[in-house]
Structures are given as structure tokens and as C-alpha cells.
Amino acid sequence: MEKHAGFMKALKCRECGREYPLTANHVCEFDFGPLEVVYDYDRIRHSLTRASIQARPKSMWRFRELLPVAGEPTVGLEVGCTPLLKADRLARRLGIRELWIKNDAVNYPTLSFKDRVVSVALSRAKELGFTTVACASTGNLANSVAANAAAAGLNAYVFIPSDLEQSKVVNSLIYGGHVIGIKGHYDEVNRLCAEIAGKYPWAFVNVNMRPYYAEGSKSMGLEIVEQLGWRIPAHTVVCMASGSLLTKIYKSYQEAMKLGLAPEARPRIHGAQATGCSPISTAQKAGMDFFKPVKPNTIAKSLAIGTPADGFYALRVMKDTGGSAEDVSDDEIRDGIKLLAECEGIFAETAGGVTVGVARKLIASGAIPADDSAVLCITGNGLKTLDAVVGHAGYTREIRPSLREFEALLDAEEHAPARA
Numbered sequence: 001m002e003k004h005a006g007f008m009k010a011l012k013c014r015e016c017g018r019e020y021p022l023t024a025n026h027v028c029e030f031d032f033g034p035l036e037v038v039y040d041y042d043r044i045r046h047s048l049t050r051a052s053i054q055a056r057p058k059s060m061w062r063f064r065e066l067l068p069v070a071g072e073p074t075v076g077l078e079v080g081c082t083p084l085l086k087a088d089r090l091a092r093r094l095g096i097r098e099l100w101i102k103n104d105a106v107n108y109p110t111l112s113f114k115d116r117v118v119s120v121a122l123s124r125a126k127e128l129g130f131t132t133v134a135c136a137s138t139g140n141l142a143n144s145v146a147a148n149a150a151a152a153g154l155n156a157y158v159f160i161p162s163d164l165e166q167s168k169v170v171n172s173l174i175y176g177g178h179v180i181g182i183k184g185h186y187d188e189v190n191r192l193c194a195e196i197a198g199k200y201p202w203a204f205v206n207v208n209m210r211p212y213y214a215e216g217s218k219s220m221g222l223e224i225v226e227q228l229g230w231r232i233p234a235h236t237v238v239c240m241a242s243g244s245l246l247t248k249i250y251k252s253y254q255e256a257m258k259l260g261l262a263p264e265a266r267p268r269i270h271g272a273q274a275t276g277c278s279p280i281s282t283a284q285k286a287g288m289d290f291f292k293p294v295k296p297n298t299i300a301k302s303l304a305i306g307t308p309a310d311g312f313y314a315l316r317v318m319k320d321t322g323g324s325a326e327d328v329s330d331d332e333i334r335d336g337i338k339l340l341a342e343c344e345g346i347f348a349e350t351a352g353g354v355t356v357g358v359a360r361k362l363i364a365s366g367a368i369p370a371d372d373s374a375v376l377c378i379t380g381n382g383l384k385t386l387d388a389v390v391g392h393a394g395y396t397r398e399i400r401p402s403l404r405e406f407e408a409l410l411d412a413e414e415h416a417p418a419r420a
């Protein structure tokens, strides 16, 4: 064991169980299984209690013992503790008794849940002595690595497919790091990054740092549990790209139960994808344990991973918890974005439209019973995917600055308001 490992014990292969030291390493050399951080839960139990959590500042780091840094975190100290709001109007529209929105569209600093994984990965990268950080990204990860690296004084190389939404590109460039557009889809970007990671001494947050990075997603689930008054939700709907977030939400619920933070429950975890890139939901619906890789074609670019690294484990979580999966078309994604905006005043990106659209289908089919309670994980902000909704959000009506023209416009409305 490393001398200063904090509450971590080792990295452990998810397939064969072999243990590895806590370095920048993500794959077992015997069977190529993914490595995962294991913790000393007996020690954590003594220092992580409801009371100790509630006495700490409002950020994801209030769950510090369950996050893989050895010392104190140094990057992203303000990340997390986003709102969990009771969505009564949306609940009525979707036909469910109780509905909650976990709103990472307003996460700090780059308006997506990726700030959680990046603050963990960069804090750990600094501990391990790296000065350059990098990532393969579908957009939000690039934004977050670029921003958090700038604030931490780290060198950044972010790799993205060259056809991303303009806002995601600009939101990466503005921080002054190196942004490299690859003429290809995400899976090709990722393959290139695996090669680069083997050659350069860089901390690739979702390649060689992946075991640490992925653990950051647990904070979203732990916050949900705390914000529900230390209760595990019956149903959670999570959108899937690589499938990592979904598996880590479940892990966080299991840890909350194991540590006595929440009473035992049987949470069901449901996965959401876009029909234009649905390797995981397609496999789940067919009852398969393995997915078939696809070539993405969807407006939900942040979820466009055709060969999802954690797809196999996401399928297992849905199977083990009695969850289900669905996917939605581009039009249904836009409908989902509009529905959430009109009911709750939240403008989510395309991934959020996927989550809302899929929740609607799962409630309609009874996979999520109408008399039950569900949490929807909204993971990114609509201002970053304007391209997807321009021309679909309605139109402005233009008049000259004249009261007469305004009242003519009102008179033309079907339900004109009463005049004074």
C-alpha cells in the first residue's frame, strides 16, 4: 500500500480481483479488465457520518472519504452540491406521483456533471506529480478539463471530434489550453488518445486516470441521498455515454447503505440513450449481457460513444437492480428539452432531453410505476447545445416600438388578455 493513500487501499481489477498500486493505471495486465479504486470502509465509517458531512462546506468534497485523493483536494473545491428540486409540474405531465430533478446543468464551473469527475482526476493527477493533463471528450469533458486545468495552473491537451457544437468548442478554447479537433467520431478520438497516453507522461483523465476520474461521479448520487433526507430513491434515470455515471450512481447508493448513511433499499437504476447511438439500451431491451458497437448519428453529441467503455457494467447494474433502458429519437430529445424548460424553468442540453424523453417512455410503459417516486439526473446545460434547438424553440414576433402595433399583435392572439 502507498504510504499516504488516504482512505484508498488499492486499484483492483474488476475481472480477476488482482490488486495494483495506486498509480496512473487503468487496466489489468493479465486480462485487460478495468481497474477500480477500493477503499478502507472500516476507517471511512468512523469519519464519514451524516453529522460530519453536514458540518462541511457545500461542495462535492463533503464526501471526501469516498473520493480517491490521498491528501486534501486541490482542484475544483467549489464543485457539486447542485440543486435537487421537486418537479411537481413535470411529474403531472409525465404521470408520476413524485419526481425530482438533480440539476447538474448548473454545476460549477462549466455547467455539466463532468466538473465532478475532473476535479477528482486533476486533484489526483497533481498528487501523482503530473504537470500536463489531457482527455478524449464528446464536449463537456473538454470544457471542464480546459477550465479546471487553467485554474490549477496545469498544462492541458483536449481532444474532441471536429464536428462538435460550436459552443462546446469555444468553451474549450477560451481557457487557452491546447484543443485538438480530430476528423473522426469519439471512438477514434479515444483510440488515438490511448496511443498518446502510452507515449507521453500525461494524465489522461479518462484513460490512465480513469479509475480515479470515474469515482467523482459518485458524488452526484451521494448528494441525491443527502438531499432526499438520507433516503435512496426508488428509481433513478441516468443518461449513458460510456455508461460510467450510471454504474457510479449505483455504487454511491450501495456505499451510502453500507456506511449506514441511508436505510437499506432496493433502488432501480434506469439507463437512457439516444436512438442514434444506443448500443447499451438496445442490448438491454434485447436481454443481452453484451452490446454491439455502433456508429453514432444523433443530436445528443455528448452521449455519442459507439463503443462504451463501461457498457457491459452498466448492463449488469440495470439487470441486478431490476432497472430498464430506453432510447429516444432526435425529435423526442427536443420535446424532452422543451418539456423540462416549460414545466420547471430548466434549460438542459440534449443529454437532458434524452433523460426526460426516456423517463416519459418508462413511466408510460409502467417500467417506472405511476404511484412511485423517481429522480432524473440532468447532466448538462442547454446553452451549450443551442445548435440542436435553434429553429425548434418557437419564434419571436417582431413589431416596431409602437403601442398600436403591440395591441394589434395581442388582438391577433387566440386568448387575448383583458385590457385595463
Ligand SMILES: *Cc1c(COP(=O)(O)O)cnc(C)c1O
Residues within 6 Å of the ligand: 112, 113, 114, 140, 141, 239, 240, 241, 242, 243, 244, 245, 246, 302, 303, 349, 351, 352, 379, 380
Ligand atoms: C459525459 C456525459 C454523460 C455520461 O457520461 P458517462 O460516460 O456515461 O459517464 C452524460 N451527460 C452529459 C451531459 C455528459 O457530458
Ligand SMILES: [Zn+2]
Residues within 6 Å of the ligand: 013, 014, 015, 016, 017, 018, 028, 029, 030, 031, 032, 033
Ligand atoms: Zn484482471
